[in-house]
Each structure stands twice: as C-alpha cells, then as structure tokens.
Amino acid sequence: MDNYVPTLVIGLIVGTLARLLTLRSDYRHFPGYPHGYVTHISLGVVAAALGAVAIPAFVEKEYTAVTFLTLAAQQFREIRNMERETLSQLDEIQLVPMGKDMIEGIARVFESRNYLTIAAALQASLVTYVFGTAWAVLSSALVLWLFVRYLATGPVIGDIAEVVESKPYFGYGNYKTLLMIDEIVIMEVGLESSRKKIEKEALGVLIKPKDDNARATLNRVGQRQAILNTVATLIGSKKEIGEPDWTPLARKNIDTGEVAVFILPNEPDIEPLIEAVKATPVLESARTTPLESKAGSRAAD
Amino acid sequence: MSETSRIDTILAVVVVEEAKAKVAGGSAPVFIVKDKEEQEKIALILSRITKAMAHDLENGVYILVKH
Known part of the structure; x- marks a missing residue:
C-alpha cells in the first residue's frame, strides 16, 4: 500500500484554506462572527476531507467510497436551505428587507463554496499523488488565487x-x-x-x-x-x-x-x-x- | 410579503365636513373632521397608530392605506 499521508494532508489543508479564503464577512455581518464562522469552517473541513480521500479511494479501487461524494452534495444542499431559512426569518422583521433574490443569492454562494472546497482539495491530492508535493503547492496556489480573484467577487451596479x-x-x-x-x-x-x-x-x-x-x-x-x-x-x-x-x-x-x-x-x-x-x-x-x-x-x- | 403580490387595503378615511358626500360605504371607518388642519392631525395620528400611510386624494379626502 502506498503512503497516502502527504496526499491526504495536502488535500485537507488546501481545501480548508480554500474555504477560509472564500469565507469573508463584510458590512452585512453575515456569517456572524464567531458562531457562523465555526459552522462554516467545520463544514469546510468536512468538504476538504471528502475531496482529499477521493483519490486514494480510487487508487485502492474502493469505488463505493467515491459515492460518498453524492452524500456530500446532499449535505451541502442542506446548508443552502439552512442559510435561506435563517435569512428569510430575519428578513421578515427588517425595516428595509433584503428581499428573496438577495437571500437566494447568499444561500447559493454558501452552497457553491463548499463544492469549490471539494474541488480544491481534490486537485491538490491528485497533483500530490501524481507529481509530488512541490507541484501540488504550486497548482494549489494558482487555484486558490483564481477562486479569490474570480469567484469570491462579482459584478456590481x-x-x-x-x-x-x-x-x-x-x-x-x-x-x-x-x-x-x-x-x-x-x-x-x-x-x-x-x-x-x-x-x-x-x-x-x-x-x-x-x-x-x-x-x-x-x-x-x-x-x-x-x-x-x-x-x-x-x-x-x-x-x-x-x-x-x-x-x-x-x-x-x-x-x-x-x-x-x-x-x-x-x-x-x-x-x-x-x-x-x-x-x-x-x-x-x-x-x-x-x-x-x-x-x-x-x-x- | 413581496413588493408585487401584496394586497394594499384602505384602513380608514378622513374627510372634511363639506366633502363627506364624496365617500360612501366600504369596510373602512370614515372620520369626519371640521377643517384641513384637523384632517392633517387626525390623519397623522391614525397613520402612526395603524402603521399605515396617509394619502391625500386632493378632494378633501384622506385615506390610510396599509402597504
């Protein structure tokens, strides 16, 4: 059996980093510090772990393990529902509400960032396994930069x-x-x-x-x-x-x-x-x- | 409660004495006042109590509408 430790560890670290970098609070104070952060960082670590184990599971021909990724998708849809519900309820007693579109937008972002976390962890562990640690650091840096540069910001009015x-x-x-x-x-x-x-x-x-x-x-x-x-x-x-x-x-x-x-x-x-x-x-x-x-x-x- | 599908209802009508023939029936109570000054005052108080917006129909009739 190969030594999967670097593959797993690098995948986990890069995935968690991806979540941390895309978890940004601004004037909306959402997620609220610190409890919202705890929730989302924990889920981010779970997502990173899922992404990191996929490659070793493939290599070991443990194909059923990969189906766990679908379970993850289900889980992250839950996050979207959770965020939507919380925000909608808070919005009801706002003097100037955000409106459904904005709430949906925020909820969607929370869900999709967990998928990004999985993707980042997956590529990190793949590159580590195939090319080695040095290349993984390089490619992960590029991927994280892309995330922050293009996916964590959007067009404004x-x-x-x-x-x-x-x-x-x-x-x-x-x-x-x-x-x-x-x-x-x-x-x-x-x-x-x-x-x-x-x-x-x-x-x-x-x-x-x-x-x-x-x-x-x-x-x-x-x-x-x-x-x-x-x-x-x-x-x-x-x-x-x-x-x-x-x-x-x-x-x-x-x-x-x-x-x-x-x-x-x-x-x-x-x-x-x-x-x-x-x-x-x-x-x-x-x-x-x-x-x-x-x-x-x-x-x- | 969405911007486009909500139902706006008239909660009350405030009308000056001489214009009271301009309002009839309906589910909202009609408050009859003696002049424009009293009308402003009653409309303001009703607006704050019912959390509704006062609208001036510019014919001596004020309505309070819940938006």
Missing part, C-alpha cells in the same frame, strides 16, 4: 449602470402631492408635515442602465430591493416602525428603464449614497442577458 444625483421634488402637473424623481413618480405623500420633511432632507439618485441587459437586470424587483437594502445598511435610513412615509423606494421609468432611488438618509450627503448604490452586487438571479438572444437583440434597436 456600478459596472452595468451610471448613477447620478437627482433631487426628489413634489408635484407632477396638477398633482401637488406626488413625490417625483426626474420623470418618475415615486409615491403619493398625504401629510403636509411629511412632505416638508422629505423636501428638506430626502436624497435621490437615478440609475441609468448602460445597455438593454442592464435594463433587464434593473427591471427585477429583487435587484431593486437589494439596492435599497444595501443603501439603507451603508448610509442609514430614517424609516421607522409605524412611519411608512420614510420608506426608501426604487421605481423605474417605464419608457427608458432608468430606476430612481428615493431615501431619507441619516446624513444628507449625496456622494456616499451614489457609492452605496454602485457597490450593490448584481444578483445572480437578476442577471439577464436578453441581448444574447436573437429576439432580444432585434428588439433592442
């Missing part, structure tokens, strides 16, 4: 659209109480006192899609909710329980596809608002590319 300031105002023709941004009706505000406050403090931006793909993405209500949630998280919203007048909203211009974002922020600075909108991730579920289809590209001109 700033990539697909222009974001410009547009001051909210009241009045559209004879309708004095309609809140407007550019040519877009945001909502109707009945109370005089609320209108005064909004007129004084509210900020608005206009998101101009760069092409029809971006327009289709911004058309998704889930994507717009994600923008509102990001903005409310980063710069703060005055929305309060029982005071719906301050609810941040995103509405589109039905003729041009531009989306107007209205918010009553804690601080009246426009630059951070534009930055926050630009930093919102483009959700996987909202990403659509109608221009790549024949019908879509013909409809565009």
Whole structure:
C-alpha cells in the first residue's frame, strides 16, 4: 500500500484554506462572527476531507467510497436551505428587507463554496499523488488565487449602470402631492408635515442602465430591493416602525428603464449614497442577458 | 410579503365636513373632521397608530392605506 499521508494532508489543508479564503464577512455581518464562522469552517473541513480521500479511494479501487461524494452534495444542499431559512426569518422583521433574490443569492454562494472546497482539495491530492508535493503547492496556489480573484467577487451596479444625483421634488402637473424623481413618480405623500420633511432632507439618485441587459437586470424587483437594502445598511435610513412615509423606494421609468432611488438618509450627503448604490452586487438571479438572444437583440434597436 | 403580490387595503378615511358626500360605504371607518388642519392631525395620528400611510386624494379626502 502506498503512503497516502502527504496526499491526504495536502488535500485537507488546501481545501480548508480554500474555504477560509472564500469565507469573508463584510458590512452585512453575515456569517456572524464567531458562531457562523465555526459552522462554516467545520463544514469546510468536512468538504476538504471528502475531496482529499477521493483519490486514494480510487487508487485502492474502493469505488463505493467515491459515492460518498453524492452524500456530500446532499449535505451541502442542506446548508443552502439552512442559510435561506435563517435569512428569510430575519428578513421578515427588517425595516428595509433584503428581499428573496438577495437571500437566494447568499444561500447559493454558501452552497457553491463548499463544492469549490471539494474541488480544491481534490486537485491538490491528485497533483500530490501524481507529481509530488512541490507541484501540488504550486497548482494549489494558482487555484486558490483564481477562486479569490474570480469567484469570491462579482459584478456590481456600478459596472452595468451610471448613477447620478437627482433631487426628489413634489408635484407632477396638477398633482401637488406626488413625490417625483426626474420623470418618475415615486409615491403619493398625504401629510403636509411629511412632505416638508422629505423636501428638506430626502436624497435621490437615478440609475441609468448602460445597455438593454442592464435594463433587464434593473427591471427585477429583487435587484431593486437589494439596492435599497444595501443603501439603507451603508448610509442609514430614517424609516421607522409605524412611519411608512420614510420608506426608501426604487421605481423605474417605464419608457427608458432608468430606476430612481428615493431615501431619507441619516446624513444628507449625496456622494456616499451614489457609492452605496454602485457597490450593490448584481444578483445572480437578476442577471439577464436578453441581448444574447436573437429576439432580444432585434428588439433592442 | 413581496413588493408585487401584496394586497394594499384602505384602513380608514378622513374627510372634511363639506366633502363627506364624496365617500360612501366600504369596510373602512370614515372620520369626519371640521377643517384641513384637523384632517392633517387626525390623519397623522391614525397613520402612526395603524402603521399605515396617509394619502391625500386632493378632494378633501384622506385615506390610510396599509402597504
């Protein structure tokens, strides 16, 4: 019997490293430190171990052992369900919720990163077994770099659209109480006192899609909710329980596809608002590319 | 509760005396007030109590809608 110790150990280390590198917490504080971390690192080690033992199992002609990988897939789907459930329940009592699309996106990422962990461990143990430790270190470094560079980050709104300031105002023709941004009706505000406050403090931006793909993405209500949630998280919203007048909203211009974002922020600075909108991730579920289809590209001109 | 499929209901109507003929029936209670000032006040209080949004129909009628 060969000595599988380096194969297993390197596979395990590289897999765990892959999970650690892709486990990044940011302003959303999710996963929450430290308990969320413990859960995900533990599962990451399990995934790494699964990836690492696959090659030795093959070599020993223990083919049934490989079927354990399917068990792993089942297990990681559970992670997705777990994350989705937790986030959905927390989202219900949020003042500015993330919305289903964003939750689904986060849950999906958690699942897929465990598969990446398996893949990283698998390649590390394979290279170790065939070519030796030195090559494994080299190839693993490359793989991990690719993960961090390309898979742990995605496109943001700033990539697909222009974001410009547009001051909210009241009045559209004879309708004095309609809140407007550019040519877009945001909502109707009945109370005089609320209108005064909004007129004084509210900020608005206009998101101009760069092409029809971006327009289709911004058309998704889930994507717009994600923008509102990001903005409310980063710069703060005055929305309060029982005071719906301050609810941040995103509405589109039905003729041009531009989306107007209205918010009553804690601080009246426009630059951070534009930055926050630009930093919102483009959700996987909202990403659509109608221009790549024949019908879509013909409809565009 | 999603943005697109929820049902918005009128919880209350606040109407000034002279415009009360403009509202009839329905499931929501109608509050009759004497002038615009009182209407603002009642609408604000009802809005905070019911957590609903006050809307001005610009014909002397305010409605409180749960969004």
